[in-house]
Amino acid sequence: MNPFIQKHAPLSILLSLLALILSSCHGDDDLQLTPVNGEYIAQAKEVLTGNVVLSTRTFMGHDVDLTRLETGCPTKFNFTWQGDEMEIRLLDFHVGNMPFIVNFQSKARLYTLNSWEQKEYKGSGWVKIYGTDGLSRTADRQGKPVGKKQGATIQGYYNVLTHEINMDINYNMMNVHSDCFLQKVDKHRIDRYDEEVKQYEADLAAYKKQKGEL
Known part of the structure; x- marks a missing residue:
């Protein structure tokens, strides 16, 4: 074998493997931005429309749970559709140790899952919910506007057959995000929303009392 080829063969193999990996990743990136078929969109519209109550935990960073309770809090989202595009709104959201009121809105679309997501x-x-450049507005506890920020994002996954969902909302403010952990959508929860909020507040008060905070 030519000494030059023998010397540089390992490097050539390494570069080929790297190119293959990058090509594979690029293919997955393209796939995740592929819109789902119209049938899946129609099925999603049947459930993700109007006011939908989901259990949510809100964090500052990765460790500070502003909601305080592992079960989260009932959170009322609003879904509206224009063609294949949905708009997700969260209005007057303030629970637990959150220092401000949040109003969030973002447009999003449904996409196919890439190979990594399909393993999970x-x-x-399953479809992917993905939206960027959302708007977050904050207000103090008296409702006085404090600020607003573009660049909020939402990413989630929804099963049009089982109605399971999870979503993560990054408000692009003070490293705060809300996690709607995996759960089933129950359209009747909106009828119990006020009752669930009262129960959350009672459970939170009991938790704080147990911790010596009250």
Whole structure:
């Protein structure tokens, strides 16, 4: 074998492997931005429309749980559609140790899952919810506007067959984000929303009392 080829063969192999990996990643990136078919969108519209109550935990960074309770708090989202694009709104959101009121809105679309996501969300019916450049507005506890910030994002996964959902909202403010952990959408929760909020507040008060905070 030519000494030059023998010397540089390992480097050539390494570069080929790197190119293959980058090509594979690029393919996945393209796939995750591929819109789902119209049937899946129609099925999502049947459930993700109007006011939907989901259990949510809100964090500052990765460690500070502003909601305080592991079960989260009932949170009322509003879904509206224009064609294949949805708009998700969260209005007057303020629970637990949150120092301000949040109003959030973002447009989003449904996409197919890439190969990595398919390993986590197995089975039929899963779609990806993805939206960027959302708007977050904050107000103090008296409702006086404090600030607003573009660049909020929402990413989640929804199963049009089982109605399971999870979502993560990054408000692009003070490193605060809300996690709607995996759960089933129950359209009847809106009828119990006020009752659930009162129960959350009672459970939170009991938790604080147990911790010596009250």
